[in-house]
Amino acid sequence: MKTKVLAALAATMAVGATCAFAANPFVDVPSDSWAYKSVVELADAGIIQGVDGQYFQGNRNITRYEAAEMVAKAMAHMDKASVEQRALINKLADEYADELNNLGVRVSALENRVGNVKLTGDARIRYIHQSEGDRVKDTSKQPVAKGTDVVNKEKKNDNSWDYRIRIRANAQVNDRTQVVYGISTNNISFADNHTASSGDLDNGDNIFTDRAYVDYNFGGNNWNLKVGRYEYDMGGDRGYGFLFGDTFDGAQLKYQNDKFAATAGYGKFKEGQLAGDEGTMDGVKTGYGELEGFFGGGRVAGSAIGVYYNDFTVSGSEGKEVARDAFAFDDAWGAYGSLNLGKWNILANYEKYNSENSSNDDPEVWVGKVSYNKANFATPKSWDAWVEYLNADNGFYNDGSFIGSTRGWRDGSLLNNVKSWGVGVDYTFAKNAQFQVMQSFATSAKDGDADPGEETRAQFVFVF
Template sequence: MKTKILAALAATMAVGATCAFAANPFVDVPTDSWAYKSVVELADAGIIQGVDGQYFQGNRNITRYEAAEMVAKAMAHMDKASVEQRALINKLADEYADELNNLGVRVSALENRVGNVKLTGDARIRYRYQDGTKENDNSWDYRVRVRANAQVNDRTKVTYGISSDNKNFADNAQASDEKNDIYTDIAKVDYNFGGNNWNLSVGRTDAYVLGNAYGYNYGDVFDRAELKYQNDKFAATAGYGKFKANSGDVDTSFYKKDDGKRVGTFSGNDDKKIDGVKTGYGELEGFFGGGRAAGSAAGVYYNDFTRAGGTNSGDSINADDLWGAYLKGNLGKWTALANYEHVKNNENSAVTGDDTADVWIGKLSYGKANFATPKSWDAWVEYINAEDGAFVGGNSNSWRFDSNMDNIESWGVGADYTFAKNAMFQVMQSFGTNTKDGNAKDPEEQTRAQFVFVF
């Protein structure tokens, strides 16, 4: 702790220094001390305050929150720091990310890291199993993603990222078949204005999720322009964009037609694609129980789908529009989520009977696994009840196979454990899965386990 704090002080001395002749505010720092000049400069810059306003107590061990306060104050002076100092402050900000977030400093957004370019990324090794499916031949796969975050000025940030496909360890494809393995999954510019309450984001995002909740429907690459207003109590979002299948190697959501009915499970290129479908969308959210930082929220959202050419018929999406609502409560170590979505399918869809479909989702979690905190963990249980036609398409944000997201009732359990800093193990299992309507065989249960590493 002492080494890190001394490094923080060294980095912030030049950042916060304003006057070499400022008065000494601490009675226990004599003028002939080796630290006198640095302590006075830091106090004058407002980075340190001492104890009771008059004692520095240089030999006392400080808490992580006190260290985070100093880092936060140093971040506010990033425009005056050298490249080396910015790098050190960024490293310390990552170290104290949880404490800074609790203090209201949005470390993840990097608003004040002007002139800084930061590389981040993650790697995942995954095992998926479901009896009687094609995935059993290739149960192990991996994926690697890299992001570059550039803070252009105090209002503008540019983010660019690339990702590999989910590549199977058993894949023996020739090199000519792997030309689309690496693709751009995020390329956007964010501009903050209006006291940072407003944000305009233009470009590609890596995981557009319908609604800020479970992510039952599409959760993949999305090209859009989006305007968002957010404060500690309220958020409003409006946007327009186009869904993009990352490289064509994705699960899709539509069953084959047989005399106008949806039967069996889908596979391969015979299925309808969501790639290229456009949507206008909006969302309203309210934060309560201590504001946005507390994690409790309620929201409603809407999407209006349109395929290229102006109609939703033919080989494109079945859904015409979708609306949903969610409620999330954070009570100590417990988090409860309830999510509802309603889909209206167009007249040319393959959905039988009623052209509307609903999905109800509930999830209860205990604890919180955090990549920055070794030995942190959580456990959860979830419930899904989805009518035929409720799943719109594309890769969902769920851990389940997309081929079994529609016309089902199912339970799931899982746990996440951070076994080392920036390294997490996750395991999931479904149970009690049944087909809701029709005579199709009940889907087999799913098992998933994965290691995720971030850097």
């Protein structure tokens, strides 16, 4: 390790120091040594300090943390490095990423190095079962989103397991611009090796592009522009957000600081019910906006409140009236509050969907959730637990399913005309590996229908 690191840092000695006449700070490096000039320049740049400020001890093996400290100081002078020197520093930063992170050089800073391409991803193995209950809806003819958590009756009653794999490539073009490309499988059943969801069984597409966008920061990094295919979440990052587009083509402009954020965007849902239904509906487009305020710790660690609005447009191959029968909502709005109290978080979220047809109901959705602690993929043995309450009106689809995909974990028959409680636990049993379990209880129909069955969900999630 000593030879490799010192040789690499010797190549970067010109990054931080150019004075050929700097004083030698080490009593054990004679002026006639072959390494004299390199050692002096590295010391003058502040990259090395030696031992007790007096001895270089060139024959001693250094620790990984000492090597990481040298790399961190070289990174601070990246703006003065040549292309070859930057490549060398980047290579060292990759090798000592964990130590750099522990020393306070954030991983995000490493990921933002120009020219760096980082591959990430996740794999999920999932079990879902819903009891028959008094009301079982056959949703097998309703399209659902690829890779999402919506399943049909056949899957639930089969007690089946399925899996999904996603891969992301993040390329840092320059200090402001990042390009992201990602692919995902559908939820694929172990039982028969076909798509577990029913929405796209006919086309046989088990792997698809779910991310392809450019992310550009400007204005001191307070402004962000995202264009391409990305994930759209109603209610943003902090709200519960029923409506969800895991594959959404659009453009989004966002301004944020530590106290305030404003988001505006426009695009089209590309998968699931909102993308179209057997030629009747060509797809749903939405213009959206969100305002958020942060307090008691700022945007990252503090509490937040937010309001958001969606304006929907829809067209159909058989005319607007038919398309509106498939998706009968003109707009929607919502509000959330997220309160952090140490390890506790309390979330409340409200949404209302306004029907274009005055004879239809305007369904409302209430969600309340209390969470304790935080399960972190990077921290083995970390865990969290939560309890949740859902109250959703009838009025989405006649068969009882929800209008599209949702970030919630419940299945479609537990999202419409229902009151339901749920509990869950997340546990990181190894680094980058987590076990999650969810269970509904005390579920009942709101408007006189028979009650749906309870849902049990358990899954292993691995990130890399």
